Amino acid sequence: MRQRDRGKQSKEYPRLTHPLVRDEKGGPLRRATWEEALEKATEGFRRIKAEHGPDAFGMFSCARATNEMNYVAQKFTRVIMGTHNVDSCNRTCHAPSVAGLSAAFGSGGGTSSYEEVEATDLIVMWGSNARFAHPIFFQHVLRGIRNGARMYAVDPRRTSTAEWAESWLGLNVGTDIPLAHAIGREIIHAGLANHAFIERATSGFEDYKAEVEPWTLSAAEKVTGVPAEAIRDLAHAYATAERAQLCWTLGITEHHNGTDNVRALINLSLLTGHVGRYGAGLQPLRGQNNVQGGGDMGAIPDRLPGFQNVLDPETREKFEAAWGVTLEPRHGRNLTAMFEAMESRELRTVYCIGENPAQSEADTGQAVERMQMLEHLVVQDIFLTKTAELADVVLPATAAWCETDGTTTNSERRVQRVRKAVNPPGEAREDIDIICDIAARLGHEWKFADSEAVWDELRSVSPNHYGMTYDRLTEHQGIQWPCPSTEKLEPTYMHGRLWETDPDKRGMPAPFGIVKHDPPVDLTDEEYPLRLTTGRRLDSYNTGVQSGSYASPLRRGEYVELCPEDAELYGVSPDEEVRVTSRRGSVVAPVWIDPGLRPGLAFMTMHFPDEVDTNQLTIESNCPIAGTAEFKASAIRIEKLPVAAAVRS
Ligand SMILES: Nc1nc2c(c(=O)[nH]1)N[C@H]1C(S)=C(S)[C@@H](COP(=O)(O)OP(=O)(O)OC[C@H]3O[C@@H](n4cnc5c(=O)[nH]c(N)nc54)[C@H](O)[C@@H]3O)O[C@H]1N2
Numbered sequence: 024m025r026q027r028d029r030g031k032q033s034k035e036y037p038r039l040t041h042p043l044v045r046d047e048k049g050g051p052l053r054r055a056t057w058e059e060a061l062e063k064a065t066e067g068f069r070r071i072k073a074e075h076g077p078d079a080f081g082m083f084s085c086a087r088a089t090n091e092m093n094y095v096a097q098k099f100t101r102v103i104m105g106t107h108n109v110d111s112c113n114r115t116c117h118a119p120s121v122a123g124l125s126a127a128f129g130s131g132g133g134t135s136s137y138e139e140v141e142a143t144d145l146i147v148m149w150g151s152n153a154r155f156a157h158p159i160f161f162q163h164v165l166r167g168i169r170n171g172a173r174m175y176a177v178d179p180r181r182t183s184t185a186e187w188a189e190s191w192l193g194l195n196v197g198t199d200i201p202l203a204h205a206i207g208r209e210i211i212h213a214g215l216a217n218h219a220f221i222e223r224a225t226s227g228f229e230d231y232k233a234e235v236e237p238w239t240l241s242a243a244e245k246v247t248g249v250p251a252e253a254i255r256d257l258a259h260a261y262a263t264a265e266r267a268q269l270c271w272t273l274g275i276t277e278h279h280n281g282t283d284n285v286r287a288l289i290n291l292s293l294l295t296g297h298v299g300r301y302g303a304g305l306q307p308l309r310g311q312n313n314v315q316g317g318g319d320m321g322a323i324p325d326r327l328p329g330f331q332n333v334l335d336p337e338t339r340e341k342f343e344a345a346w347g348v349t350l351e352p353r354h355g356r357n358l359t360a361m362f363e364a365m366e367s368r369e370l371r372t373v374y375c376i377g378e379n380p381a382q383s384e385a386d387t388g389q390a391v392e393r394m395q396m397l398e399h400l401v402v403q404d405i406f407l408t409k410t411a412e413l414a415d416v417v418l419p420a421t422a423a424w425c426e427t428d429g430t431t432t433n434s435e436r437r438v439q440r441v442r443k444a445v446n447p448p449g450e451a452r453e454d455i456d457i458i459c460d461i462a463a464r465l466g467h468e469w470k471f472a473d474s475e476a477v478w479d480e481l482r483s484v485s486p487n488h489y490g491m492t493y494d495r496l497t498e499h500q501g502i503q504w505p506c507p508s509t510e511k512l513e514p515t516y517m518h519g520r521l522w523e524t525d526p527d528k529r530g531m532p533a534p535f536g537i538v539k540h541d542p543p544v545d546l547t548d549e550e551y552p553l554r555l556t557t558g559r560r561l562d563s564y565n566t567g568v569q570s571g572s573y574a575s576p577l578r579r580g581e582y583v584e585l586c587p588e589d590a591e592l593y594g595v596s597p598d599e600e601v602r603v604t605s606r607r608g609s610v611v612a613p614v615w616i617d618p619g620l621r622p623g624l625a626f627m628t629m630h631f632p633d634e635v636d637t638n639q640l641t642i643e644s645n646c647p648i649a650g651t652a653e654f655k656a657s658a659i660r661i662e663k664l665p666v667a668a669a670v671r672s
């Protein structure tokens with residue numbers, strides 16, 4: 024069964040080279056001068072704040088741009104617009120990891136460094152296709168395997184990552200908690216729990232033990248579909264490894280109970296002491312190049328720069344003194360809540376910098392309708408995206424990765440310098456300069472001579488970053504936070520305190536998370552019998568805006584992927600176009616046969632929304648703690664197209 028390979032160039036987005044404005048709602052975008060566009064952008068923000076108050080404004084900040092730009096974007100939101108309504112794509116992705124790690128350890132960052140997977144004994148890739156989505160990190164994984172580490176993969180699909188694993192646990196979508204609980208129970212019953220660590224460094228073990236008790240290997244096998252023996256094997260391998268790295272990504276977080284999923288995995292590290300030591304830790308591999316940094320800079324609604332809590336009075340006082348303003352003692356709206364507030368008209372204007380929610384949100388039909396309800400939408404991007412097409416003002420920015428100076432922070436909390444290598448096209452300007460121009464029009468003259476001046480302001484308010492001068496970042500080729508001292512560096516891993524024998528040095532114990540299995544919201548039934556999960560391929564990036572314009576020999580465009588048994592069941596063949604329908608929408612896509620899928624499971628990407636808008640199908644059911652949508656579990660049906668339609672396409 025040979026399928027057509029398409030070295031495919033999908034939609035090519037024009038690079039934005041000059042500002043655009045729309046004179047009236049429903050009218051076309053037209054070319055404008057910078058003066059005209061900035062004035063129009065500013066006027067909308069000013070008017071809506073005056074008429075509807077600070078919380079009618081929302082900022083979507085860019086996780087591909089620099090730390091410095093994210094610092095300035097959140098400062099604009101808090102100081103000038105007077106609200107904490109600032110967020111980014113972290114909400115669609117790893118917000119549950121940040122929430123779960125913060126609840127357990129008081130800090131939302133991954134606990135280890137990349138090099139530690141080379142020095143570990145066991146690597147568990149849980150809901151993570153790092154071979155495709157984190158290829159640089161995966162090089163370290165491969166070195167770890169070469170150095171003797173064993174690797175396990177936990178994923179409903181036998182992915183390219185799973186091909187490298189000693190064992191693949193192919194679980195049913197949304198059954199990670201039963202699997203983790205069964206592993207925990209087996210570790211306890213086999214006498215492999217690290218009781219010395221549990222007593223010294225954790226709390227809530229007895230409640231955890233009671234919670235996992237019903238999850239025998241056979242009970243878990245029934246719910247997860249993973250053979251009991253494979254679960255037992257992973258439990259013993261994890262508990263008996265000298266050092267183990269538990270890595271996870273969106274297979275864990277993009278669920279309506281993403282934070283609970285994360286807690287269930289963290290529990291396993293607390294049970295075994297696989298945290299706080301070199302080579303033993305927890306790694307949520309973050310998504311976009313600077314999504315870690317964006318959050319660290321305060322471009323999230325509950326944290327000020329340096330991941331400092333908005334609700335803490337002393338922290339607020341420090342920032343009030345530094346910025347000369349009063350800060351509201353409450354959280355702002357996250358991205359999800361901002362979309363809801365568009366519908367209730369509480370949110371009336373958005374400044375969207377480097378995000379494409381018209382194609383990346385779950386249930387895009389609803390998301391676009393909500394954005395159309397905004398009175399004033401300003402989009403600042405490098406390409407004319409679907410979201411930009413909805414805007415009243417479009418501002419052309421420079422690409423952070425090669426046209427600006429600054430820093431970014433990766434998943435191992437390493438802050439690294441980026442440098443301007445090429446000039447931007449046309450009239451495109453740096454993100455920070457554009458924000459500062461609007462700030463000036465709103466009465467705030469911010470004098471940042473360069474990106475280093477922004478960074479130094481951030482360092483002065485963030486103890487975690489204080490020791491990282493630009494010179495030191497260059498000298499060390501990047502430094503991991505926390506870095507409170509300009510003299511020395513901290514260990515590459517976090518939470519070593521948990522191993523201290525002196526209780527004063529040990530600090531707060533890490534609590535076990537008492538969480539329960541809660542299956543996906545979008546249930547499969549007779550009408551929608553297939554479970555659809557969505558994700559990524561190696562050759563394309565997110566909504567395709569940045570990767571669509573070059574033809575990759577690997578790229579084959581969008582397909583609905585099915586296992587051979589399901590293709591036979593539905594009588595469809597490779598490349599045949601079929602209708603894919605969920606409770607929210609319907610798209611047409613060709614069929615791809617993937618023997619790595621299991622019966623009842625279909626897979627699509629999010630990379631080609633201009634051809635097949637996968638997010639018309641996905642469900643906007645959100646994790647109540649983190650606000651992340653259940654992109655990983657929708658219910659669908661597929662239908663053959665009527666003959667005439669099939670011939671036409
Ligand atoms: N090439 C490429 N790299 C990228 C990106 C890209 O678009 N293209 N995007 C970047 C971004 S923003 C992010 S956030 C990361 C994402 O990186 P990943 O999270 O690794 O990518 P995904 O393919 O979305 O999802 C990972 C896996 O979750 C599995 N999964 C689905 N449902 C479940 C479940 O219920 N349980 C478990 N255990 N697993 C499940 C899927 O089968 C999939 O293999 O990648 C980043 N890197």
Ligand SMILES: Nc1nc2c(c(=O)[nH]1)N[C@H]1C(S)=C(S)[C@@H](COP(=O)(O)OP(=O)(O)OC[C@H]3O[C@@H](n4cnc5c(=O)[nH]c(N)nc54)[C@H](O)[C@@H]3O)O[C@H]1N2
Nearest residue numbers: 087112116377378379383403404420422423557565566629
């Ligand atoms: N079905 C499904 N949907 C998903 C997911 C999934 O797994 N399945 N994953 C979700 C996840 S994890 C994520 S992160 C989101 C991604 O969602 P988005 O962040 O909305 O999508 P991107 O395609 O990455 O859009 C990034 C935008 O930033 C612009 N940009 C790049 N660099 C710069 C810069 O320096 N300055 C400015 N101003 N703009 C810049 C690009 O041109 C592009 O328009 O999608 C989510 N949606």
Ligand SMILES: [Mo]
Nearest residue numbers: 112116310311
């Ligand atoms: Mo992401």
